[in-house]
Amino acid sequence: MSLELNAITKSFGALVANDGISLAVNDGEIHAILGENGAGKSTLMNIVYGLLQPDSGEIKVDGKVVTIHEPSDALAVGIGMVHQHFMLIPVFTVLENIVLGHESTSRVGKLKLSEARERLLKIASDFGFEIDPDALVENLPVGVQQRVEILKALVYEAKVLILDEPTAVLTPQETDELIEVMKRLRAQGTSIIFISHKLREVKAVADRITVIRRGKVVATAEPTATQEELAALMVGRPVNLMPDKNAPKIGDPILVVKNLEILDPSGRTLVSDVNFEVCAGEVLAIAGVQGNGQSELAEAMVNLQSHVRGSISLSGVEIVGKSVHESLHEGIAFVPESRELDGLIGSFSIAENLILDTHREAPYTRGFVLSPAAVAARGAEQAKEFDIRFQSIQDPVSSLSGGNKQKVVVARELSRPVKLLVASQPTRGLDVGSIEFVHERILAERDAGRAVLLFSTELDEVVALADRIAVMYAGKILAIVDSTVSREELGLLMAGVKK
Amino acid sequence: MKKVWTRIAGSALLPFLSFLLAFIISGFFIAFSDATVLKNIGHPGKFITSALSTVGNAYLALFQGSIFDPNLTAGHGFMRGFYPLSETIVTATPLILTGLAVALAFQSGLFNIGAQGQFIFGAIGASYVGFHFTFTPVLHVILAIVAGVLCAAIYGGIVGLLKARTGAHEVIVTIMLNYIAGFFILWILKTTAFLRPRRIDPIAPEVNPSAQLPHLAGENFRLHAGILIALVAAYFVWWVLNRTTVGFQFRAVGANASAAKTAGISVSKVTIWTMSLCGALAGLGGAVHVLGSQYALTADIGGSFGFDAITVALLGRAKPFGTVLAALLFGALRTGGRTMQSNTTTPLDIVLVIQALIVLFIASPTLVRFIFKVKNLKTNAAMTAKGWNG
Numbered sequence: 001m002s003l004e005l006n007a008i009t010k011s012f013g014a015l016v017a018n019d020g021i022s023l024a025v026n027d028g029e030i031h032a033i034l035g036e037n038g039a040g041k042s043t044l045m046n047i048v049y050g051l052l053q054p055d056s057g058e059i060k061v062d063g064k065v066v067t068i069h070e071p072s073d074a075l076a077v078g079i080g081m082v083h084q085h086f087m088l089i090p091v092f093t094v095l096e097n098i099v100l101g102h103e104s105t106s107r108v109g110k111l112k113l114s115e116a117r118e119r120l121l122k123i124a125s126d127f128g129f130e131i132d133p134d135a136l137v138e139n140l141p142v143g144v145q146q147r148v149e150i151l152k153a154l155v156y157e158a159k160v161l162i163l164d165e166p167t168a169v170l171t172p173q174e175t176d177e178l179i180e181v182m183k184r185l186r187a188q189g190t191s192i193i194f195i196s197h198k199l200r201e202v203k204a205v206a207d208r209i210t211v212i213r214r215g216k217v218v219a220t221a222e223p224t225a226t227q228e229e230l231a232a233l234m235v236g237r238p239v240n241l242m243p244d245k246n247a248p249k250i251g252d253p254i255l256v257v258k259n260l261e262i263l264d265p266s267g268r269t270l271v272s273d274v275n276f277e278v279c280a281g282e283v284l285a286i287a288g289v290q291g292n293g294q295s296e297l298a299e300a301m302v303n304l305q306s307h308v309r310g311s312i313s314l315s316g317v318e319i320v321g322k323s324v325h326e327s328l329h330e331g332i333a334f335v336p337e338s339r340e341l342d343g344l345i346g347s348f349s350i351a352e353n354l355i356l357d358t359h360r361e362a363p364y365t366r367g368f369v370l371s372p373a374a375v376a377a378r379g380a381e382q383a384k385e386f387d388i389r390f391q392s393i394q395d396p397v398s399s400l401s402g403g404n405k406q407k408v409v410v411a412r413e414l415s416r417p418v419k420l421l422v423a424s425q426p427t428r429g430l431d432v433g434s435i436e437f438v439h440e441r442i443l444a445e446r447d448a449g450r451a452v453l454l455f456s457t458e459l460d461e462v463v464a465l466a467d468r469i470a471v472m473y474a475g476k477i478l479a480i481v482d483s484t485v486s487r488e489e490l491g492l493l494m495a496g497v498k499k
Numbered sequence: 500m501k502k503v504w505t506r507i508a509g510s511a512l513l514p515f516l517s518f519l520l521a522f523i524i525s526g527f528f529i530a531f532s533d534a535t536v537l538k539n540i541g542h543p544g545k546f547i548t549s550a551l552s553t554v555g556n557a558y559l560a561l562f563q564g565s566i567f568d569p570n571l572t573a574g575h576g577f578m579r580g581f582y583p584l585s586e587t588i589v590t591a592t593p594l595i596l597t598g599l600a601v602a603l604a605f606q607s608g609l610f611n612i613g614a615q616g617q618f619i620f621g622a623i624g625a626s627y628v629g630f631h632f633t634f635t636p637v638l639h640v641i642l643a644i645v646a647g648v649l650c651a652a653i654y655g656g657i658v659g660l661l662k663a664r665t666g667a668h669e670v671i672v673t674i675m676l677n678y679i680a681g682f683f684i685l686w687i688l689k690t691t692a693f694l695r696p697r698r699i700d701p702i703a704p705e706v707n708p709s710a711q712l713p714h715l716a717g718e719n720f721r722l723h724a725g726i727l728i729a730l731v732a733a734y735f736v737w738w739v740l741n742r743t744t745v746g747f748q749f750r751a752v753g754a755n756a757s758a759a760k761t762a763g764i765s766v767s768k769v770t771i772w773t774m775s776l777c778g779a780l781a782g783l784g785g786a787v788h789v790l791g792s793q794y795a796l797t798a799d800i801g802g803s804f805g806f807d808a809i810t811v812a813l814l815g816r817a818k819p820f821g822t823v824l825a826a827l828l829f830g831a832l833r834t835g836g837r838t839m840q841s842n843t844t845t846p847l848d849i850v851l852v853i854q855a856l857i858v859l860f861i862a863s864p865t866l867v868r869f870i871f872k873v874k875n876l877k878t879n880a881a882m883t884a885k886g887w888n889g
Contacts, residue, residue, distance in 0.1 A: 336761050341755070369742055
């Protein structure tokens with residue numbers, strides 16, 4: 001089935017999210033849509049799937065104009081979508097999730113699942129999926145959950161499948177498996193729209209690539225294009241994908257973590273047996289698939305976790321047991337995983353967010369009276385140093401773009417005297433330009449003789465920045481390896497396989 | 500300057516429209532609860548005129564009972580006509596202070612249902628120092644107020660302490676503490692320390708004249724210095740929130756507790772401080788109520804000042820000056836309602852209907868937006884929800 005979009009335009013107030021976008025997806029083609037966060041990819045797909053209505057433009061399926069007012073219209077013409085965040089009910093079985101919304105019942109209201117079961121098993125075997133229809137979704141690995149989502153679309157006869165950032169939650173191995181699944185679907189005649197900003201995957205699987213920038217189609221590229229070419233199209237200027245790294249000048253150990261154990265409030269072990277050192281002038285990256293204890297470990301560095309045993313020592317000073325404020329002022333800069341939730345106060349001004357940690361110090365406070373003028377002056381200074389772009393320093397920080405928000409967090413954390421930088425997923429959700437900035441800044445801190453502890457699930461980022469890599473799996477550090485290790489070996493470690 | 504005004508107009512639009520809607524709808528209630536109007540239901544013309552005159556009379560009485568009543572001027576001079584306004588302010592004064600106690604808590608992300616209990620403790624403390632000791636006038640007033648404020652600050656601080664140390668939810672704790680305060684005052688009024696000599700009903704002695712707040716407009720009006728204290732308190736709350744380090748922390752925790760925590764702000768300390776300060780404000784309300792207009796402590800001294808405070812703070816959008824305006828409005832409704840009840844056939848309960856409708860509309864901005872077709876209505880729904888999530 002072919003899908004054609006003609007001059008789709010959609011604006012939200014003054015913002016034109018999609019500006020006359022046209023593209024064609026051919027029968028049995030994997031068509032990648034590449035673009036930065038905020039380029040308009042999701043808006044476009046939500047229009048195709050009926051979650052949003054375009055201001056103008058038309059959608060054609062097999063050459064015929066269709067109107068899609070809601071997802072059920074999209075399903076009716078054969079368009080299915082797998083969202084980035086799964087739309088599954090964890091406590092239901094696979095089969096129950098698949099019939100959800102299309103349940104057939106007997107007269108007294110009893111669910112009739114047998115037909116659906118046969119249909120599911122047939123489709124699974126047609127496409128070569130192995131799936132247990134009676135398994136509870138919450139017990140399945142993320143990669144399998146994603147396959148349930150895909151099956152759900154296939155059961156309702158989707159001929160065009162939209163996959164929205166499907167690899168964001170997967171391990172490298174699961175990503176490889178997904179790529180195999182996509183190729184198999186293509187062989188069976190299903191067209192796929194693959195949305196991503198990961199250049200490597202797009203190149204690996206796409207037949208054609210449409211690049212979107214600021215709501216417009218800027219180019220259609222072949223998968224033979226280099227990553228640098230694709231990135232330049234995406235950003236609109238040449239970008240440096242691999243930051244230039246100087247040879248490390250390793251100093252004394254700054255951070256020494258011994259026998260660290262983190263429990264949740266109910267006493268369950270989240271992290272255990274963690275031992276490592278980070279030296280001055282070195283980046284230690286903690287890699288791993290999301291949810292293997294990295295978030296907790298990162299928080300424990302500044303005592304944001306309350307049930308911690310063992311020792312974290314910073315230049316000989318024990319950190320465990322101190323307050324968050326004391327830990328930060330011992331010389332730790334902390335860039336939290338979620339800047340929206342933990343890094344910034346959305347309704348506070350940019351200036352106020354820049355002094356969130358130091359607001360009780362002079363010159364921002366005299367006695368206990370705040371000086372808004374001093375706060376604003378400091379904000380302006382830091383904004384200049386870190387190239388934060390805004391209209392007014394008094395605007396709420398929530399009005400900034402993701403990249404500028406992260407610059408506010410980084411600027412604030414690096415404004416204190418710092419020995420150790422703990423950065424947790426520092427480039428998540430950022431555009432390529434901001435990623436470049438954050439990477440350069442992290443390496444600058446390392447070259448200035450600070451210890452850097454980087455938590456990242458992005459393999460590319462880990463390889464680009466780290467001097468050594470520790471891989472976390474199931475709450476433990478599985479191995480600490482040199483950054484020259486192969487991607488395959490890293491991928492296996494992340495999946496919990498140790499040679 | 501123009502920007503400031505548009506901002507104020509923007510944030511006052513929802514309360515104003517809610518207010519308007521509440522009065523329109525209450526008009527129907529007034530009309531349909533009136534026997535004469537209902538008798539005319541068969542004759543459309545008569546029905547409409549009688550309905551309009553009933554509603555008109557009721558609202559006129561409400562105005563006369565709360566702001567200015569020309570009937571009172573006869574023989575006493577023009578100024579006497581403002582007697583109802585004085586009464587409105589006297590009723591509003593404690594409400595401003597309890598309203599601030601709730602508003603401040605909202606600003607730090609806490610839902611203080613306990614203004615009632617804190618108010619009662621403030622009244623007890625102020626009353627005791629007021630009748631038991633004798634000092635020079637100004638000093639006595641100050642000491643009595645300090646006593647009330649301290650009692651209530653501790654009472655509020657208990658809530659903060661429990662929440663910070665054990666995670667107990669402030670809504671549950673404050674509700675329980677309201678009961679305790681209610682029964683505590685019943686008990687303490689029967690002890691020899693508090694019971695007025697030669698009385699068996701629960702009432703304490705009147706506070707000594709040296710501890711009474713001075714009247715502001717002569718002996719004919721009950722208007723007392725409490726309103727000045729309340730206005731200063733409102734300014735103080737604004738100043739603390741916007742110009743001090745603690746206030747910065749209060750707002751930070753209220754707006755995003757986990758980001759505040761990550762930046763090294765102690766959420767427990769903020770919780771304890773906030774609740775103590777809220778207690779102090781509500782206690783100030785109790786003290787002012789006793790020393791300014793009641794003089795003697797009774798078991799029902801608290802009235803519903805602590806509960807109406809929640810509505811007042813919501814209506815004032817948890818802003819200090821909004822809370823002052825909302826409290827004045829509620830004071831007017833309450834005093835005017837009494838005149839309305841005695842001068843017309845409309846019962847006092849209609850005031851409750853108006854209050855309830857105002858809250859209903861404030862809590863459903865989508866509905867107000869739909870009715871008035873306004874697009875950019877500023878809402879503050881997070882404020883109402885936060886108390887339960889925290």
